[in-house]
Amino acid sequence: MTGVDNSEFEAARARMVELLIEQDRVTDPAVIDALQTVPRHKFVPEQHRASAYTDRPLPIGDEQTISAPHMVAIMTELLDLSPGQTVLEIGTGRGYHAAVVAELVGGENVYTVEYSAELASRARERFSELEYDISVRIGDGRDGWPEQAPFQASYLTCAPASLPEAIPEQVVSGGRIVAPIGRGSQTLYRYIKQDDGSLKRDSHGSVRFVPLR
Numbered sequence: 139m140t141g142v143d144n145s146e147f148e149a150a151r152a153r154m155v156e157l158l159i160e161q162d163r164v165t166d167p168a169v170i171d172a173l174q175t176v177p178r179h180k181f182v183p184e185q186h187r188a189s190a191y192t193d194r195p196l197p198i199g200d201e202q203t204i205s206a207p208h209m210v211a212i213m214t215e216l217l218d219l220s221p222g223q224t225v226l227e228i229g230t231g232r233g234y235h236a237a238v239v240a241e242l243v244g245g246e247n248v249y250t251v252e253y254s255a256e257l258a259s260r261a262r263e264r265f266s267e268l269e270y271d272i273s274v275r276i277g278d279g280r281d282g283w284p285e286q287a288p289f290q291a292s293y294l295t296c297a298p299a300s301l302p303e304a305i306p307e308q309v310v311s312g313g314r315i316v317a318p319i320g321r322g323s324q325t326l327y328r329y330i331k332q333d334d335g336s337l338k339r340d341s342h343g344s345v346r347f348v349p350l351r
């Protein structure tokens with residue numbers, strides 16, 4: 139990649155973030171910084187690079203999509219992260235969202251589970267190229283990542299019919315979980331784990347994610 143290309147991508151990224159701020163999609167300065175830092179064009183397939191900084195989902199192969207930047211922004215804000223907190227992601231995809239989260243908490247604190255071995259291996263390549271120390275496990279996200287639990291926060295980038303039990307079990311009390319829930323029509327929920335282990339949830343509108351496989 140030439141320097142010219144890179145500065146064009148940087149300018150496009152800065153415009154995209156400006157737009158998200160104008161549209162009130164993102165307000166937390168740390169999340170804004172993260173969106174400004176992560177090179178989304180490196181996480182999308184070559185043929186979609188020119189669209190990397192338009193605010194829409196893009197195909198990433200295997201019938202999966204990388205979420206639109208505003209959705210990554212909204213979900214990341216809802217997680218309410220601070221540096222050093224540990225985070226579990228279900229649905230690595232190409233790894234863009236995990237990289238945004240890594241900017242907030244540190245890559246060594248991000249654990250992500252991906253069903254597709256091919257997508258997981260592409261994400262791993264990207265993480266190592268860009269020096270994100272993010273851990274990827276190939277498997278069924280329904281199980282979470284028990285060996286690394288507990289986490290301060292978790293989120294799903296694919297939609298289950300209902301929240302898999304392992305996720306709240308692996309989150310600390312006071313921890314946040316953000317997930318699209320439903321088959322067909324989906325709602326984005328944020329759950330907060332209470333001291334007695336129960337979950338309080340609030341709704342953040344209708345969304346469209348690929349189904350959890």
Ligand code: SAH
Pocket residue numbers: 198202203204205228229230231232233234235236251252253254257277278279280295296348349350351
């Ligand atoms: N956040 C990603 C996009 C994720 S798309 C990015 O930024 O690129 C949703 C992902 O969830 C897909 O990669 C899909 O393979 C994965 N997925 C679907 N069902 C899953 C399951 N049961 N366990 C783990 N990952 C799953």
